[in-house]
Amino acid sequence: MTFIVNFLFSMFSTIAFSVITNIPRRAFWACGFTGATGWMTFWILQTYFHQNIGIANFFGALMIGLISIFFSKTMHMPVIVFNVPSLVPLVPGGPAYMAVRYMMNQEFTESMEKLVTVLVTSGAIAIGFMFTNLIERALKKTRLNLRSK
Amino acid sequence: MEQQNYSQLVLNTCLKAGKIMMESGSEVYRVEDTMKRIAINAGLDDIQTYVTATGVIVGFPSEQTSQVIQITQQSINLEKVTAVNQGSRQFADGELSLPDFFLYLEDVDHSTPDFPYFWKIISAGIVSSTLMIILNGTWFDFIPTFIIGVIGFTVHSFFGKKLHMKFLNDFVAALVIGCLSLLAVSLSVAHEVNNLIIGSIMPLVPGLAITNAFRDIMAGHLISGVARGTEALFIAGAIGGGIIIAFNFF
Numbered sequence: 107m108t109f110i111v112n113f114l115f116s117m118f119s120t121i122a123f124s125v126i127t128n129i130p131r132r133a134f135w136a137c138g139f140t141g142a143t144g145w146m147t148f149w150i151l152q153t154y155f156h157q158n159i160g161i162a163n164f165f166g167a168l169m170i171g172l173i174s175i176f177f178s179k180t181m182h183m184p185v186i187v188f189n190v191p192s193l194v195p196l197v198p199g200g201p202a203y204m205a206v207r208y209m210m211n212q213e214f215t216e217s218m219e220k221l222v223t224v225l226v227t228s229g230a231i232a233i234g235f236m237f238t239n240l241i242e243r244a245l246k247k248t249r250l251n252l253r254s255k
Numbered sequence: 256m257e258q259q260n261y262s263q264l265v266l267n268t269c270l271k272a273g274k275i276m277m278e279s280g281s282e283v284y285r286v287e288d289t290m291k292r293i294a295i296n297a298g299l300d301d302i303q304t305y306v307t308a309t310g311v312i313v314g315f316p317s318e319q320t321s322q323v324i325q326i327t328q329q330s331i332n333l334e335k336v337t338a339v340n341q342g343s344r345q346f347a348d349g350e351l352s353l354p355d356f357f358l359y360l361e362d363v364d365h366s367t368p369d370f371p372y373f374w375k376i377i378s379a380g381i382v383s384s385t386l387m388i389i390l391n392g393t394w395f396d397f398i399p400t401f402i403i404g405v406i407g408f409t410v411h412s413f414f415g416k417k418l419h420m421k422f423l424n425d426f427v428a429a430l431v432i433g434c435l436s437l438l439a440v441s442l443s444v445a446h447e448v449n450n451l452i453i454g455s456i457m458p459l460v461p462g463l464a465i466t467n468a469f470r471d472i473m474a475g476h477l478i479s480g481v482a483r484g485t486e487a488l489f490i491a492g493a494i495g496g497g498i499i500i501a502f503n504f505f
Contacts, residue, residue: 115386116389119386122377125378129334130333183337186280186285190280197457199460203498206495206498
């Protein structure tokens, strides 16, 4: 039950955010699927395999990047159309808010803890995207090599 | 003279494409790549570009021309990026001539379909409430989060679009969200104030700015990356400040 709720709701939130960023209409379902897969990767790694938040976010971002590349190739659209709305469930808004909240109550130790969580999360997402960039470039290069042969 | 007119048209087309993409939230790498492709397909190989988050410079050393265009407004509109990409691809395939391509870009700039404002507000509510649930919220808070998310986004876009206030609109929206959430909890129509606020600020969080900042920096475009990163940091700071002041009210 929670599995289905998580999948559907991450999909809905991605689609709703893609309305705000105004992506082309025919990319809606692809975009929702990308976002849902990224969130499910993160969620499963965290709840069932008890990985730490950095690893889970890294694989979530990696998944989003890979599926975005696939859809951008098949639907002939820029990659950012897919991976910008898909990132919405992973963005560390919750820990950032909690950091501010703790800081206000003068609980600086907890606040720093949450702040580090924010840094780790965004760093992990960035590294995930770096890896997909690498893969994209490698794909481009092999295709050029094949063509020139 | 003829050659001069032609290179001027190529220059204008490149600038137009760059301006539209940069204003719609594209990465610097993509903008440079598109402009280079347009110039090469138009027969002018030696294009020099300098793209930052606030302005684009394009020059052709062999024609001794260069021009700068300022980028004033920054909004997110990924459909425009896609449309420019598509037009550039058609131009490369020879389906569009250069004058036609320029007209196509003008058309993209003015009449790309956008979603009705009402839809955007409703989607902001959906983003808030669904994310609140998957971030360990309770079903009891679903409707209040939806309503507060809608109001927060409305305030945000009202101050941003009508009154042209950058950063201040994030601050005011966060303030309103904080006050309404605290009010909802004290009137006991909602349980957990933290979940309400986390859900409602989600549509305002600068996700695109952060992603683009990282991508620009990793592609070697340090100035744009730092500029966008600073923007994201200021937006986050404005949201945090709004929340803090809301808590101090109650």
